[in-house]
Amino acid sequence: MNLRPASPRSLRGRLLRLLWWPLLVVLVLSAAYDYRSALNRARDNQDLALRRVAIALATRLDVDADDARDDDLGLHLSRTVQAMQRVDGQDRLYALVLDEHGGVISGDPAQAALVERDERDQPRYTDRRWDHHDVRVISFPHPSALGPVMVVVAETTERRQAQTRQVLLGTLMPNLVLLGLTLALVWLGVDAAMRPLDRLSEAVGQRSPDDLGALPEATLPAELRPLVAALNRLMSHVRAAAQAQQAFLSQAAHQLRTPLAGVQTQVELIGKEATPEQRSRLAAVTGALQRMARSTQQMLALARSAPEAAVPEAFHRVDLRDLLEDDASIWLDPALQAGIDLGFDAASAPVQGSAWMLHELIGNLVHNAIRHAPAGGRVTASCGVAQGGGAWLVVEDDGPGIPAEERERVLERFYQAPGAARGGSGLGLAIVREVALRHGATLALGETGPAGGLRVRLEFPPLHD
Template sequence: MTPLSWSRASIRRFLLVLLLPGLGAVFAGELWLAWRTASEAADAAYDRSLLGAVKSIDSSISTASGGLGVELPYRMLEFFELTAQGQVFYRVATEDGLVEIGSANLPAPPRPLLTGQPQFHEGAYVGQAVRVGSYARELDPPLAGPAGPQRVVIQVAETLEARTGFRRSLVLQSLARDVLLMVAASALLALAIAWAMRPLDRLRQEVDARDPQDLTPVDDTGAPAEVRPLVQAINHHIARNREQAEARRRFIDDASHQLRTPLTTLATQVAYAQREADPSAQRGVLDKIRTQLDETIRQTNQMLALARADSAPPQRQPFDAVALSEALVRQWWASAREQGVDLGLDAPDGPVPLQGEPDLLREALANLLHNAIRHGGAGGHVTLTVRADASGAVRLSVVDTGPGLPPEELARAGERFFRGGGGALPGSGLGLAIVRTVAQRHGGQMQVAPGSEGRGLAVTLTLPAPPTSEAVSG
């Protein structure tokens, strides 16, 4: 299967495909171990009988006459042959092979025999596979003739029918046991996987059964530890969708709240202009319509900016706060001069790096400058200040010498549609709301306080330092 098809396969099938071959390999290993164990058990049991036959023959060997004599235990050999369910061969000989009794040419042991220590091995005799037990001991007294110690070698061999049948019986029993274990393990594995998948099935059913408008978090109380991060990620996604839905709802509410009155006023003024016959009076009405249209366009732009600050996905980039402030002061210079307001900039000589959304920050500062110039009055002063502290945080302040706000209204500055009680000029009450939302979107905050010496108003945006010292662009 390709990686893509693996990713699309069910978890159940994926686990079974991975685990069943492993179980098969374990089963094969268990079968091989069963064969080894059965072989060792059969050899141990039958070699013990083989050694008994060797010892029985050894006890019948005599050298009292000066030669090698053996009185074979025929009854024991017949019983041993019956137990072996095959043929039995024996050989008694001196180590030099000069004296030999029994079946000649039985397979010799692969290693030299140690006195008193039996050795068992397999070989072939007269075309049959046999198992041979060999044993050597010193003759006492030795045979007449050769000087020095002499050893006698006793060998008993049996064919492998009984041994092989016993081994096969043990292996078949082990195979039957392992097959049952394999089937039971596979069934338990399938049941365990199905049981482990139940939380995912419940989660799927719960999400499928939800109303499209239901944006409450999914309950992860009964979810296993492995599934809980998935539920938390789903809840995080739901929370973001809820925020976007709330932002859309607020925008619709704001638009309906703010545009209904201006549009009604415009309709009334147009109807009045249509009825007015005097050209000079009609021109005066048209001037009022133009003023109302400009204010309505500004309110609409403010609402769009607020909606974008609420819900648009972040698009952060590095920029220079000083360059942005200089461009804004140049943009509003002409408007400030028309109003008779002295507009100035107080900023460091070098760049002040920030990371964020310069377009939104420009919109926020433009609202502050517009409000300060508009309410400052002729002869007033408006200053845009840029400062960076030791930690790298940046403070952007717009300070004016206008009427300001009463202390009881400072706490409400930044609420949507809130306008100070002393405001005689028309407005939407969205300017400071935009500034506060932009500051929060950048991880900062907005502070509103009286200006220098208690005159006017000072609105400050405190924004966190950029995460890295990247190059800035204006």
């Protein structure tokens, strides 16, 4: 059983189908009517020409009967038919003249089968089969000098069939052109009518995830304004919810940081008066408190920097060199306590971004490097500008590094590679990835050198003046 959802139908395609099919039916019916009308006119003209032949023979019959009664009347009529035959060499004419009793005055008696026997005194047209040809027959009653006669003229239909084909081509080609032009104009009209919707879709698609500003409504057609108004109301609600979330996260960060710092201070004060055994236990408590404070800070930072937070963050021009210099004073003491040689090689590297997010990024990279570097090891943080104009940031250490098959997974939340230093939360590199995504930066993990180590490099997009 196929449970795959049906592919969505295009609104443009639906409009075209709703317009094209009725237009196609109308144009086909119009073409059929034009063809039938033109064919009837051509047939009427041909029947009129055939009737004139019959009238000409009837007139000749009167002349021959009055002025040449002693001549062979049939021979005169036969010569007249032969003369008419020379005028039109495409079709063949057959002529027969019958008296009021059905006797043959002129023509082949076998042609009497073409005569329609009825009581009407008006000319009559019929389609018959004669001498292996389709023929058009007119039975023309005439009150001649010889008395009432019936003039029968039959004509093969080659010229009629050729004219039918010409009528078909003459009506088919213009109608096909008209059909193509009409459908093309409908397509252009639908495409022009759908362009505001395309521009709206493009404007929404080009927005960054944290752009919750209202969409402009003034230039939109009246049909799209209710939709855009509903979208603006939705984004207004999302924006309000995101602001409330950020306010809660900021307050939570402050409310959690303050008591944890107070507890840590109290533990340190107690440790001054405690016994050596108690001091070792208090040191474990202090370490746990520090890890709790660190994990709390990381989770709050991750919640604020992740794209799903949907918070419009104001980006400004920030120099990575200034951020590294600020973080140098923060991480120098932890590095000395761990016996790590922490170095900074900073050059001016301006980027467009959020200062607090980039501080979190640098802090997590330096903290991870210090944790994983061995005692007496080295950690270096550097930044600069590449040849393309984009800033770059590199933090490297000489620790055990991360295997190549694990480098993608360590960017996931709460994941720690096998053999990682204990005490981590698995959030550091996840925060780095989220901040990099918010800033449009590329993140790459590699080795410091042949001996191992981890090298984390970020490349930011160039600034545009």
